[in-house]
Amino acid sequence: MSPTQPLSGYRILDLTVMTAGPVGTMMMGDLGADVIKVEEIRDGELSRNMGTVFAAGESSMFLSQNRNKRSIRLDLKQPAGRDAFLEMARSVDVVTENFRPGTVDRLGIGYEAVRAVNPDIVYASVSAFGQTGPYAHLPANDPVVQALSGVMAMTGEADGAPVRIGTPYPDFGAAALLAFSVSAALLHRERTGEGQRIEMSLLAGTIFSSIPRDGETLRTGAAPPRLGSAHPTFVPYRNYRGGDGAFFFLACFTEKFWGALCRCVDRPDLAIDERFASNVARCANRTALDTELEAIFASRPTSEWLEMLGKANVPAAPIQDLHQTLRHDPQVRHNGMVVELEHPTAGPVEMLALPVDFRGTPAQYRRAAPRLGEHTEEILAEFGFDRGRIEGLRRDGVVAGLADATKPAKPVDL
Missing domain, CATH: 3.30.1540.10 (formyl-coa transferase, domain 3)
Incomplete structure (x- = not known):
């Protein structure tokens, strides 16, 4: 890692899965943070096995949103796995998670448990609707939030049905908010010495993105109509x-x-x-x-x-369609918006670059998305686990490396 990057020297234990959390931590990894991806011991992070496009067994979904990270396989349901996580948490700067509210507390690795061993931790939680409230316990993903937020209702042709936005905007709004809020909290900690818990939701971020439609709606009492590609307040x-x-x-x-x-x-x-x-x-x-x-x-x-x-x-x-944009648009190519990294099994992998140009401390693309458990031993050793202890944890099925077979385990409830 370059010591000159904005987030160099900060270490993140990343429990996030799917898109919103992983993209946010990837952005921080691009800016120098050491992102340690803590994965479910049997199958790893959910997106490893999702989608329809794979390269040498690696999901393109996972590859697209997990560069600049290292992977450790850890069974958080076992007491020894929880203890190992908390031992690592003693010396990190940030913990990120986006499990269903209450999950990390049931596992014994919630904010209060981590704060007890690391009082100045920055602990960031991403959820669909918020950590509390009438919807907090409900399962959800990006389009569910689009539907609830009002965004889907204003998308589509005037005489047609509501339409899902083509890209997972709520996920990416939450990802940007995660990177922004963690960076701001770290700046606050530098000034005051105080860590804190941060909570953000896809719902809040998506509703915030409705500006300035919110003002029109609140002042008129009428929701924005569906107008296809047209605009409610500008013509043509x-x-x-x-x-x-x-x-x-x-x-x-x-x-x-x-x-x-x-x-x-x-x-x-x-x-x-x-x-x-x-x-x-x-x-x-x-x-x-x-x-x-x-x-x-x-x-x-x-x-x-x-x-x-x-x-x-x-x-x-x-x-333009997305292929035209990514492959052929001259401005996209000029801006370097597509980068390529070499993956040890998938080969050359193209992906989108960080969309911010830091002229003095540019983003660095150091490594492709990690293989499952690729860095387990390396990470544990960095946190002071000796070889004998690592081997004991492996024998007990608490940790696993790149090629370890593990006993079946139920994934953490999301």
Whole structure:
């Protein structure tokens, strides 16, 4: 690890699974933190066996969100496993977990148990709905939170059903909040010497992302309508189709852009038409304006419109699929948004880079996602476990290494 990275020198015991927690700890690992992934002893973290795309037996889901981590297999249901975890927790800076509320306390590794051996610990818990309350005990994942938060209800065509967002936004919102909050808590600890517990939920993060729709909803008493790709308070602001059938997105969110669009399409009359003379008027007459614009855009291929709109300084972009974006978009490639790491069994693995450019202390991609239990002995030795004790724990089925067979064990309840 480079000592110059923002989080170099901090050590994290990472109990998180699936996406929200692992992506958040991966971000911290990219910035120098030593992330120790504590995995269920039999099958490891849940996402190791999920999805439909695998490389040499490794799930692409797991590979995408667990780089810059080391793996230890530990049976937390055994008292010796709990004791080993708490022994490691004595000298780490952060513990992260996203089990169902109450699970870590039942295992004896909750905040109070860790705080008893490490008073200045930063202990971060991620959950779907919060640690307490009427929903806290319920199972949930990203789309369940999308449904409950109101985000799904405002997504989809006006005459269609609610639609799940194409990417797991609640998970990634929680991941960003996890990395942000842990970093802020560590800064607070540097200043005061005090650790603390942090709690965040996918629900709270997703609702927070509804800004500024929240203000409109609370002030009007009406939920935002489904408008497909359109916007409730800006017009024109939606997908349009060129004469070749290809879609592009157009965003006129200021009068400057609206005026530039009218000049670009050679329709100065639209700018002075009282129905379209202001954004408020355009919102009230969006159907009439869309009819005009749809006819105009049907006259040329999308590529020509995009070239013209770019020259006219009007915000617009082609509607690309993810493969086009990741493989062929010149800005994505220029920004280095896809990186490659060598995995010992899966081979070269491409994945997304940290989306923040630290010019003085850039992210470092040191290692691909770990194999299950790859670093068990190495990690235990670093925490002072001698070889005899490690072998005893292995014989008792408390820990396991890379190739160890282990007795079946029920995974921790999520």
